[in-house]
Each structure stands twice: as structure tokens, then as C-alpha cells.
Amino acid sequence: MTIKLEKQTIEIFKKLRKEDSDSIIASNFAKKIKTDYIVLMSAINELKKHSLGDFKEEEVFQISLTDEGISYLKKNLPERQLLNLMLENELKEIVLEDLLKRSKFNKKLFYIALSHMKSNRWIAQSKATGENKVFLIEEEFPKTEIEIFLQSFKENDKISYNELTKNEKKFVDKLNKRKLIKKQKKTKRIIYLTEKGKKTTLSQIEELSYISKLDTEMIITGSWKEYDLKPFDVSKPGPLLKAGKIHPMIRLINEIREIFLSLGFTEIRGPIIESAFFNFDALFQPQDHPARxxxxxxxxxxxxxxxxxxxSRVKAVKETHENGGDSGSKGWGYEWKEDIAKQTLLRTHTTATTIRRLAQYHKNNDQTPIKVFSIDRVFRNEKVDKSHLAEFTQIEGIVIDQNVTLCDLIGLITEFYKKMGFEKVVTRPGFFPYTEPSMEVSVYYDKLGEWLEMGGSGIFRPEVTYPWGIKNPTRVLAWGLGLERLAMLKFQRKDIRDLYINPLKWLREESY
Amino acid sequence: MPTLELKIDRLEKLVGKELEISELEYDLQWISLDLEDINEEEQKIKVEYNPNRPDFASPEGIARALKGYYEIEEAIPKYDLKDSGITLNVDPSVKKVRPYIVCGVVRNVDLDEDEVATLMNIQEQLHWAVGRDRKKVAIGVHNIDAIEPPFLYTAVKPDSVSFEPLHGDGYPMNLEEILLLHEKGIEYAHILEGKEVYPIIFDKKDQVLSFPPIINGVITTVTDETKNLFLDLTGTDFKAVNLALNILTTTLSDMGATIEAVTVNYKTGESIVTPNLKPTKWEVDSNYINDYIGLDLSLNEMIKCFKKVRMDAEKSKKKGHLNVYVPAVRGDIIHPVDFAEECAIGYGYYNLPKTIREGCIGRYHPIQTLANKIRTIMIGAGYLEVLNFILSNSTRHYKFMRNEKNEEQLVQIANPVSKEYNTTRTALLPKLLETIQFNRSEEKPIRIFEVGDVILLAPEEETGAKRKLKLAVATYHEDSGFTEIRSVLDFIMNSFGHSQNFEVQPGNNPTYLEGRYGEILLHGNKIGELGEIHPEVLQNFKLEFPVAALEIDCENFID
Incomplete structure (x- = not known):
């Protein structure tokens, strides 16, 4: 009986027969016979089909030098360095403290070196003279076994622990203890020939002749029938398709925009460079407030x-701060200054844009209800790290309506988060300087089994709405949250910066 | 947000009820406290309170609210306030530097270790939350037995008075020296910057009690042995100094001490007695509150809600109205709407029904719709979308691009925490090159685009600047070049139905290679540019392959 194999497989089969080991590490063998690993493994798979060969996975230890180990490769072990120092300066005996000073070693390293010098029987230590002294007790100092072993390494060597001799293993363990060598567990593929494979002679094997691609002529003339078509390994993934994709954050933003639209909200957009007036003053934030x-x-x-x-509107805001104006409030009781309100800044929240929408209310002669939203960039002068950004995206929705209530707000928020996939929503008392009543929102996140704080909400204070002519019983409901918090959960990123530094690997692989 | 550590056993004693941490975790949220951290082993919790509630700055304050929540004790707690017979005179000279002072006397103080810690902590919390780090309010606590009333609050020339400060080096210093040399003087000198006179408190024998808001005199040092205290609170805001005093004295009273009032005699004729713990009365319309929350509570039900949040309430003579009394430790009630929230908390947010209002037809913003249209076109062309910050760095934004930066043309950030951000972007391309640099070891070709805002100075605008939507495209691989990017441009223009309306004409731009650069004109107006990036620019971004790119103002595509 003849066995048909591909040419490459026959070549590899021949080479395998020459090996006398039963456990050949696949990756080492691929290097040895100068063959691509994938080619080797597909040959093994073909041999397996014919029960000529197989592979198994085994755990092996791989050893390599640590950074410290590499440094000693260049400048000797510390005990040798210290010995050389004594020899070069002809110090047959020396006070311990002096040796430490001369060595310029840190204390820990010094004592490590000293203890190895003792165990190598190079030195002795004595306090007989009253001083703590170190003596050389030999004339010759040949290389120790450990030194010889260390020098047999190359900087980037990765050696298989299993293949070492017993003695060598002992050295490795010693160096490992000194943290000069690290041992890493690796899973290795071991390839081997089966009993059948070992018995099969080359005369029983025949080469397959394949074509890999149909050409126009074969198709037109029908000559393809004369050839064997090479079967492909259909289980293997194809090369990466570098396709066009929309950024995950934009996809998330668009999902949320759709939710807003389905709830009847209209999208608004406002300036990024704002005045302190719209960013702070119009929100009834006193001019000495720490947030400013x-x-x-x-x-x-x-x-x-x-x-x-x-x-007239500026005057209304000023009066609200100073004495409450016509809002029914007592105000903050200080002198409000126009200059401070004129300062420009990068808006710290999209609520500045919301206020601009309130300012339109009377100009447009608007009819209630009005529902608007925005999902847009805001800025905070913060140090950027794993969990903080200086620029991020805020989601905000508001409703202007008559006799609209706290219960309406709770109903709306619950519906909004439900549409986002959070079935359980809790609203509880909170504090924001420009809403009253205020609420914190928490949602239950199934995947983590945890309650997460998911933004704030409330009814705009009369001090905020009255200057724009929006007066009781017309009120403004508002809620907002950060997009990035949601995005980190959804995309399972640990570093918030990833969302805006475009790791292509992530962008290419993130699922829709 | 300010936080406070609480020992469960101490809280139990104050509330008068056994408490489980797991129950507290649930209960605290309904009185607007947030459980930050739990230490099961030591039976301690850390809670976060909102900055509008400095009365929560002690376990005593939190216990007061919890007792209301558990219906163990309701309405405003009663405090016994005697007259100390002590007077403090205020000289008008303090008006120029630190106009307000209020005082109190506390006797029979016998504090255990926890209570001493609370007293230290509440001062610190009040300094921060109410006092704006001593600027608005500063607190001084003195051993009253070491000094002799009446006291005088006045302002003096910095070098005219010397005394030995607390935590000093054991010798008298004048006020100027204290600001220059004393640890606390250095820390708080900025509060007195530019003042000609400094505030000071003397006793009858001209001994210095305090140099507010900096440091006390060593003579009034409080020790474990001290039984009787004199409190001075000075500041720039009359409401704030009173609030802090009220919180401090009621907390001490809760600890078992006796509190007494002091007559503060402003020489301009006004004389007040502090602490003033009299509740403030508001007449509130119950319909207004019901309508705000969305409930239909009777007057009696509403009274119950207010009592639960430790206010007092009764029916007023006016129909449908209540008289609500606000305790003197609450500084956050400034408008009738604040009672809507208090009533809702008393009722329990967890009890509030969820109602839905229908109405309104939503619309997307045309700019966002345009941005999404461009995205669809670009992914069709096989490009991957990237997203960058609007914040930018002027060196990379201009110098790296071989552009002269004209400072006057730039948005300039006055105070960036990180030097990385000193301006906002006026173009998208620099960040696309940065993106390629960051990803240069990824598989090529790298074909990316961004649709986003740039900020342009615009003196005609209200805030002196405007945002504009732009599109930038870049392709990075061995064989990228002008032809490739030109095909992309043609595809975009075609997609917008502009294939007949645009042309590309040669031009010059230092960012691009000469002869491989073009300006894009739509109906004869320049809307963008494209070309091969100059090798020096590539080098600045450490790129090894050619880049071809384009950038267009998108708002021209709005119908």
C-alpha cells in the first residue's frame, strides 16, 4: 500500500526519521531544519492523518537572564568585582567599612558579594584585632563553576530547563535564587513519529501532484478535470482585513442619539469656547465658588x-446672585461683577449650551414642551492619567414644560437608562449647585453584578431659569452623564486614554 | 466632595439603635449621604456628604439626620443656651480687613478620645467647606480660664503688636514676623495680602487670644485638662461665620457640654448675641411643593415629611400654607424650592412614582448628520475612523508641520496643568500624523480619517471664537502617494454630488511636497487641500513611509 503525501511533508518526514529523540520540541526543530513553523506543523498534521506522526503539548521551563544577570555577564558577579578591587589595590586585609566605601556598592549588594566570597572560600572575616576585618585566604582565585556556567549564556538566550544536565540544573537554581536568572513556564509542542511512522519506508510513500489555483484556460477548456486541486486548511483564519470602520465612541454616541430621538429630543450644539457668564454665572454659581x-x-x-x-438678561442674572432678583430667592448676598463673567474659557460642561437654549426660549416665543439634548466635548484642567482626561464627552438632556415634576424626571430617566440596557435604575437625593431638587442616578450593571453611579439630574433652580423668563409653573428638568464611563464598561478598556489615542489594534478588532 | 469617617459603635450610641453596615449602606443614600468605603473588621465606614450640608461634618450631625430617618426623634433638636455674661467689643477698624466676628462659650467640656478627634476634624471640615480654607471663615478655640473678658476685636498695624503664637518657637513675634516665619503664617499669609492693618483679639489685660485667620496666642492653648472654651469665628461673610458657629456649638452640646451666648458689640451701635440658634421661619405653599414633586400630600402628611428631615412645621393661617422652621445649622435653604427637595427626602425618594410625559418630535442637528454622512462615505472608501482631542500642543501643531506659528492667531490657554495642552487645534492633520506615529508598528497600510471640530478665532463671535467641522484623511504605507489621495478626494466629491463643481489647483504649502500639493476649490472657493507630506514633517513624526493626506472644511457640504 502506498501513502500519498505532499512533497514538503515527505521532506520533513525524512528529516524526522534521522532524529533519534522521541520528544522533539517543534519550534526548535523548525529552526534547525530552517523551515517555517506553520509549514512544519501542517506537515505533522498530514502525517497524523496517515497515523505516521503526531504531536503533544508539554510544559517546559524556559530560563533566561534577568536584567541584573545580563549586567553581570558584562562586568562579572559582584563577588568577583569586589575580589578584583582587593587584588588590584593589593588589599590582603581591610576593615569591612572601608571595603564597603571603596566598593561603591549599596549595602545590600555589598553583603551579598561578601557572603559569596566567603562561601567560595576566598576570604575570612575576623574581629580579632578589634576591628571588623576581611582577609584574603587564598593566592589563586580560579573561576567558580557558577561563573563558568553564567558565561556560557548569551544575552538573549532562552534555554530549555528540561534539556539541562543535573549539575547545570543545580547552578540554574542557585542563580534563580539570586534573581539573576528567571524561570518561565512555557507550553511546548513536542512532535514525534508513531510506531507506524518509524516502520514505514520511503518506498511506500508517493508524492502528490496538486494545482493550487484554477486559471482561465482550465475553466474554459474544462482541463481542470485532469488535475488534483489542493485542499486548503479551511479552519485557518485569513490575513487581517484592513477595512474601514466607524470609531467605537462614535458608534456609542450614535446609539445614544437614537435613544434621545426616540424620546422626542432635539439635538443642540453650542460653542466650545464659552464665557464664564454662560458656563458659571447663569448657573447661579457664585463668583468665588471653588469650582471656578x-x-x-x-x-x-x-x-x-x-x-x-x-x-436686561445680564441685569437679571446679576440681581439673582446679589439678592435673588424676582426668583423668590435670597441670592448669595455679594456684589456680582461683570468683568469676571466676561472671562473666556473652555466650557467645563455642556450645561453652558443648555443655558444658551434657555436664553432662546423667549426670543423664539417657544411653545412648551421643549426637549433638547447634546452629546459633546467638555474640558477640565486636570492632570491626565489612567482614569482622568482633560477633555471628555458629556451627555445631557433637558425638558422645558409646564407643571413638570420630580416624578416626571424620575420616569424619564428610568426610561432613558432602560433603553440603554439598564433595567434597574435608582434615583436618590443628591446635590448640584444649579438644581433643586437634585438626584444622583445609579444603575445596576449585570455583567459586574454592581450598582454604578451614572450621572446626576434635577430640576433647574428658579435662580437659573427666572433670568431667562422661564418662571413657575414652567420648569426645566435636566440630567447628564459622562460618556467615557459607559464606554470603558462597554469596550472593557482599563485606561481611559485609550478612547482618544487610537490604538489601531483595538479599532480594527472592536466588535460592532 | 468632603468625607467623614464614622465608627459604628459610636454612631449606634448617638442614634440609639443597633446598626448594621449593610443596612446603613442602603439607608444613608436616602438622606443624601454616600457610603464611600467600608471597613468590616474595624466596624468603620467612610461617608461622603455634599458641600451644601456642612452640618454633616460630624457623627453628631449625621446621627441627627438618621434619627429622623428612623423616626426615633423628629423635628428640630432643642438646645439649652444660657447667657455667659461675656462681651466682645468690635472696633470699626476691622471693616477694612475682616469685618465679622461671632463668639460662643462652651463649659463643662469632658471629651473622650473620639470626641477630641471629632472636634479637631469638624474644625478642619468647616474651615474647608464653609470657610473656603479660612478665607471666608476662620475658627479659634481658646481656654477661657486663661483670659479675662471683655474681649476686643480690632485691627492693628502689622508691627505694632507682638505676642507668642501657638506652635511657635517660644518667644513673642510681631504680626509681620508671624506671616514671614511661622508655619501657619506662611500658609495663610495670602489671605491678608495687601491689607494695611491686621485683625487681632485682645482680652481685658491686652493679652492676645488670636491673630485671625492665622494663629492663636499660646496663652489660650487648649489641653486635656481644659474644661471651658471660648470660640471666636471671624470672616468676610456674616451668614457663614454664624453657620459655622452654630454647627460647632450644637455639636459640642450633643457631646454633653453646656453652651453659652456671648454679646458681640459692634461699636457702630449694633449688638448681637451669638450663637443664635433660633430657627428661621418660612411660609410655604403646599400646592407649590406638591406640584413640584408630583405628589398630592395633605398638610399633615407634609408636616410629617418636614419633621423627619429635622425641621419643624405647622399649618399657617393662610389656606393651604405651612410655616416651616429651618434649624440654625442649615445654610442651604434660600428659596421655597429648597423645601420641595426637603419634603421629597422626608417622603422618601424610593416612594416617588415614575411618571411619563409624552410629546415632542426630535430632530438631529444638521452638523452631526453631516458628520455621520461623511463617516459612511469614508468607511466605504476603506478608511478607519480615529478620534483625537481638540486640546493641542502648539509645537507639534505648527513647528512639526513646518508652519510658522503666529501667536496672535492661536487660542492660548492661560493656565494649563499639563504643558502638553496649551492651545486648541485649528486643523486635524497634525493629530492624524501623531496617530500614525503612535501606531507605526501596526500592519500597513494604515488608512485613517477623522471628522471633528477645530476652533478658529473669530472676533465677530460673542466669545471671540467658533468651532468648525473638518475632515482629514491620511494614508501611510510604502506606496502611498498623490494619486491615491486624489482618488479619495474624487470619491468624496462625487458622493456629495459635486464632481462637476470642484477643481484642484497647484499651490504651495510647507507641510506638503512642492509639486505634489493642491488646493481644493468648490465653486471657485478654497475649501481644503491635499498632497504628499513633506519628508521633514515625516521625520518630525518619526515616520518611515510616505504619507498622502487631505483636509477639507465640511460645513460647505451642508445642503
Missing amino acids: ELHDTFYLDNPKVGSLPEK
């Missing part, structure tokens, strides 16, 4: 100041 300070807000030198809206 430099370390939280990017203020600008250019453009340095902005202009304010109509005088």
Missing part, C-alpha cells in the same frame, strides 16, 4: 474676554 478656580478650568489668554448678552 484655575485648577479646574482652562481660562484663555486669547481670546481673553467675550461679550455678554442683552443688558
Whole structure:
């Protein structure tokens, strides 16, 4: 009986027969016979089909030098360095403290070197003279076995522990203890010929002749029938398709935009460079409020100041801060300054844009209800790290309506988060300077089995809406959350910066 | 947000009820406290409270609210306040530097270790939350038995008074020296910057109690033995100094001490007695509150809600109205709407029904719709979308691109924490090159695009700048070149129905290679540019293959 094998497989079969070991590490063998690993393994698979060969997986230890080990490869072990120092300076005996000073070693390293010098029987230590002294006790200092073994390494060597002799294993364990060598567990593929494979002679094997591709002529003339078509390994993945894709964050943003639209909300967009007036003052944030300070807000030198809206509205905001104006509030009781409100900055929240929408209310002669939303960039003057960004994306929705209530807000938020896939939503009392009542929102995240804080909400304070002519019983419901928090959960990223530095591997692989 | 550590056994004693951490975790959220951290082993928890509630800055304050929540004790706690007979006179000279002072006396203080820690901590919390780090309010605590009333709060020339400060080096220093040399002086000197006179408190014998807001005199040092305290709270905000004093004295009273009032005699004729623990009365419309929350509570039900949150309430003479009394430790009630929240908390947020209002037809913003249309076109062309920050760095944005930067043309950030960000981008291409640099070891070809905002100075705009939507495209591989990017441009223009309306004309741009650069004109107006990137630019971004790129103002495509 003849066995038909591919040419390459026959070549590899021949080479395998010449090996006398029963456990050949596949990757080493591929290197040895200068064959690609994938080619080798597909040959083994073909041999397996004919029960001529097989492979198994085994755990082996791989050893390599640590950084410290590599450094000693170049400049000797510390005990040898210390010995050389004594020899070069002809110090047959020396006070321990002096040796430490001369060695310029740190204390720990020094004592490590000293103990090895002792165990190598190069030195002795004595306090007989009253001083703690070290003596050389030999004339000749041949290389120790450990040194010889270490030098047999090359910098980037990876050696299989299993293949070492007993003695060598002992040295490795010693060096491992000194953290000069690291042992790593690796799974290796072992290839071998079966009993049948060993018995099969080359005369029983015949080469297959294949074509790998149909050409136009074969198709037209029908000559393809004369050839064997090489079967492909259909289980193997193809090369990476470098296709066009929309960024995961944009996909998430678009999903949320759809939810807003389905709830009847209209998208708004406002300036990124804002005035402190719209970013803070119009939100009833007192001008000495800590949140306005430099370390939280990017203020600008250019453009340095902005202009304010109509005088009557500015006056209304001023009065609200100072004494409550017509809002029924007591106000903050301080003197509000126009100059501070004119400062320009990178908006710290999209609520600035929301307020601009409130400012349109009377100009447009709007009819309630009005529902608007935005998903847009905001800025905080913070140090950037794994969990903080200086620029991020805020999601915000508002409803302007008559006699609209806290219960309406809870209903709306619950519906919104349900559409986002969070079935359980809890709203509880919270605090935001420009809403009253205020609520924190938590949602239950099934995948983690945890409650997560998912943004804030509330009814805009009368001090915020009255200056724009939005007066009780017309009220403004608002809620907002950060996009990045959601994105990190959804995309399972650990570093928030990944969302904006475009690791192509992630962008290419992230599922839709 | 401020946080506070609580020992469960101590809280149990204060509330008068056995407490389980797991139950607390649930219960605390309904009185607007957030459990930050749990230490089961030591039976301790850490809670976060909102900055509008400095009365939560002690276990005593939190216990007060919990007792209301558990219905163990309701309405405003009663405090016994005697008159100490002590007077503090205020000289008008303090108006220029630190106009307000209020005082209190606390007797029979017998604090255990935990209570001493609480007293230290609450001062720190109040300094921060109410006092804006001593600027608005500073607190001084003194051994009253070491000094003799009446006291005088006045302002003096910096070098005219010397005394030995607390935690000093054991000798008297004048006020100027304290600001220059004393640890606390150095820390808080900025509060007095530019003032000609500094505030100071003397006793009858001209001994210095305190140099607010910096440091006390060593003479009034409080030790374990101290039984009787004099408190001074100075500041720039009359409401804030009173609030802090009220919180401090009621907490001490909860610890078992006796509190007494002091007459503060402003020489301008006004004389006040502090602490003033009298609740503030508000007349509130119950319909307004019901309508705000979305409930239909009767007056009696509403009264119950207010009592649970430790306020007092009764029916007023006006129909449908309540008189609500706010305790003197609450500084956050400034508008009738604040009662809507208090009532909702008393009712329990967990009890509130979820209602839905229908109405409104939503629309997308045309710019976002355009951006999505461009994305669809670009992924059809096989390009991968990337997303970058609008914040930018002027060196990489201009110098790396071989562009002269004209500072006047740049948005300039005044105070960036990180030097990485000193401006905002005016073009998308620099960040695309950065993206390629970051990914240069990934499999080629790298074909990427970004649709995003740039910020351009625009003096005609209200805030001096405007945002504009742009598209940039870049291709990076061995064989990238002008022809490839030109095909992309043609595809884009064709997709927008503009294949007959645009042309590309040669031009010059230092970022691109001469002869391989073109300006894109739509109906004769320049809307963008394309070409092969100059090798020096490639080198600046450490790139090894050619890059061909284009950048277009997108807003021209809006119908």
C-alpha cells in the first residue's frame, strides 16, 4: 500500500526519521531544519492523518537572564568585582567599612558579594584585632563553576530547563535564587513519529501532484478535470482585513442619539469656547465658588474676554446672585461683577449650551414642551492619567414644560437608562449647585453584578431659569452623564486614554 | 466632595439603635449621604456628604439626620443656651480687613478620645467647606480660664503688636514676623495680602487670644485638662461665620457640654448675641411643593415629611400654607424650592412614582448628520475612523508641520496643568500624523480619517471664537502617494454630488511636497487641500513611509 503525501511533508518526514529523540520540541526543530513553523506543523498534521506522526503539548521551563544577570555577564558577579578591587589595590586585609566605601556598592549588594566570597572560600572575616576585618585566604582565585556556567549564556538566550544536565540544573537554581536568572513556564509542542511512522519506508510513500489555483484556460477548456486541486486548511483564519470602520465612541454616541430621538429630543450644539457668564454665572454659581478656580478650568489668554448678552438678561442674572432678583430667592448676598463673567474659557460642561437654549426660549416665543439634548466635548484642567482626561464627552438632556415634576424626571430617566440596557435604575437625593431638587442616578450593571453611579439630574433652580423668563409653573428638568464611563464598561478598556489615542489594534478588532 | 469617617459603635450610641453596615449602606443614600468605603473588621465606614450640608461634618450631625430617618426623634433638636455674661467689643477698624466676628462659650467640656478627634476634624471640615480654607471663615478655640473678658476685636498695624503664637518657637513675634516665619503664617499669609492693618483679639489685660485667620496666642492653648472654651469665628461673610458657629456649638452640646451666648458689640451701635440658634421661619405653599414633586400630600402628611428631615412645621393661617422652621445649622435653604427637595427626602425618594410625559418630535442637528454622512462615505472608501482631542500642543501643531506659528492667531490657554495642552487645534492633520506615529508598528497600510471640530478665532463671535467641522484623511504605507489621495478626494466629491463643481489647483504649502500639493476649490472657493507630506514633517513624526493626506472644511457640504 502506498501513502500519498505532499512533497514538503515527505521532506520533513525524512528529516524526522534521522532524529533519534522521541520528544522533539517543534519550534526548535523548525529552526534547525530552517523551515517555517506553520509549514512544519501542517506537515505533522498530514502525517497524523496517515497515523505516521503526531504531536503533544508539554510544559517546559524556559530560563533566561534577568536584567541584573545580563549586567553581570558584562562586568562579572559582584563577588568577583569586589575580589578584583582587593587584588588590584593589593588589599590582603581591610576593615569591612572601608571595603564597603571603596566598593561603591549599596549595602545590600555589598553583603551579598561578601557572603559569596566567603562561601567560595576566598576570604575570612575576623574581629580579632578589634576591628571588623576581611582577609584574603587564598593566592589563586580560579573561576567558580557558577561563573563558568553564567558565561556560557548569551544575552538573549532562552534555554530549555528540561534539556539541562543535573549539575547545570543545580547552578540554574542557585542563580534563580539570586534573581539573576528567571524561570518561565512555557507550553511546548513536542512532535514525534508513531510506531507506524518509524516502520514505514520511503518506498511506500508517493508524492502528490496538486494545482493550487484554477486559471482561465482550465475553466474554459474544462482541463481542470485532469488535475488534483489542493485542499486548503479551511479552519485557518485569513490575513487581517484592513477595512474601514466607524470609531467605537462614535458608534456609542450614535446609539445614544437614537435613544434621545426616540424620546422626542432635539439635538443642540453650542460653542466650545464659552464665557464664564454662560458656563458659571447663569448657573447661579457664585463668583468665588471653588469650582471656578484655575485648577479646574482652562481660562484663555486669547481670546481673553467675550461679550455678554442683552443688558436686561445680564441685569437679571446679576440681581439673582446679589439678592435673588424676582426668583423668590435670597441670592448669595455679594456684589456680582461683570468683568469676571466676561472671562473666556473652555466650557467645563455642556450645561453652558443648555443655558444658551434657555436664553432662546423667549426670543423664539417657544411653545412648551421643549426637549433638547447634546452629546459633546467638555474640558477640565486636570492632570491626565489612567482614569482622568482633560477633555471628555458629556451627555445631557433637558425638558422645558409646564407643571413638570420630580416624578416626571424620575420616569424619564428610568426610561432613558432602560433603553440603554439598564433595567434597574435608582434615583436618590443628591446635590448640584444649579438644581433643586437634585438626584444622583445609579444603575445596576449585570455583567459586574454592581450598582454604578451614572450621572446626576434635577430640576433647574428658579435662580437659573427666572433670568431667562422661564418662571413657575414652567420648569426645566435636566440630567447628564459622562460618556467615557459607559464606554470603558462597554469596550472593557482599563485606561481611559485609550478612547482618544487610537490604538489601531483595538479599532480594527472592536466588535460592532 | 468632603468625607467623614464614622465608627459604628459610636454612631449606634448617638442614634440609639443597633446598626448594621449593610443596612446603613442602603439607608444613608436616602438622606443624601454616600457610603464611600467600608471597613468590616474595624466596624468603620467612610461617608461622603455634599458641600451644601456642612452640618454633616460630624457623627453628631449625621446621627441627627438618621434619627429622623428612623423616626426615633423628629423635628428640630432643642438646645439649652444660657447667657455667659461675656462681651466682645468690635472696633470699626476691622471693616477694612475682616469685618465679622461671632463668639460662643462652651463649659463643662469632658471629651473622650473620639470626641477630641471629632472636634479637631469638624474644625478642619468647616474651615474647608464653609470657610473656603479660612478665607471666608476662620475658627479659634481658646481656654477661657486663661483670659479675662471683655474681649476686643480690632485691627492693628502689622508691627505694632507682638505676642507668642501657638506652635511657635517660644518667644513673642510681631504680626509681620508671624506671616514671614511661622508655619501657619506662611500658609495663610495670602489671605491678608495687601491689607494695611491686621485683625487681632485682645482680652481685658491686652493679652492676645488670636491673630485671625492665622494663629492663636499660646496663652489660650487648649489641653486635656481644659474644661471651658471660648470660640471666636471671624470672616468676610456674616451668614457663614454664624453657620459655622452654630454647627460647632450644637455639636459640642450633643457631646454633653453646656453652651453659652456671648454679646458681640459692634461699636457702630449694633449688638448681637451669638450663637443664635433660633430657627428661621418660612411660609410655604403646599400646592407649590406638591406640584413640584408630583405628589398630592395633605398638610399633615407634609408636616410629617418636614419633621423627619429635622425641621419643624405647622399649618399657617393662610389656606393651604405651612410655616416651616429651618434649624440654625442649615445654610442651604434660600428659596421655597429648597423645601420641595426637603419634603421629597422626608417622603422618601424610593416612594416617588415614575411618571411619563409624552410629546415632542426630535430632530438631529444638521452638523452631526453631516458628520455621520461623511463617516459612511469614508468607511466605504476603506478608511478607519480615529478620534483625537481638540486640546493641542502648539509645537507639534505648527513647528512639526513646518508652519510658522503666529501667536496672535492661536487660542492660548492661560493656565494649563499639563504643558502638553496649551492651545486648541485649528486643523486635524497634525493629530492624524501623531496617530500614525503612535501606531507605526501596526500592519500597513494604515488608512485613517477623522471628522471633528477645530476652533478658529473669530472676533465677530460673542466669545471671540467658533468651532468648525473638518475632515482629514491620511494614508501611510510604502506606496502611498498623490494619486491615491486624489482618488479619495474624487470619491468624496462625487458622493456629495459635486464632481462637476470642484477643481484642484497647484499651490504651495510647507507641510506638503512642492509639486505634489493642491488646493481644493468648490465653486471657485478654497475649501481644503491635499498632497504628499513633506519628508521633514515625516521625520518630525518619526515616520518611515510616505504619507498622502487631505483636509477639507465640511460645513460647505451642508445642503
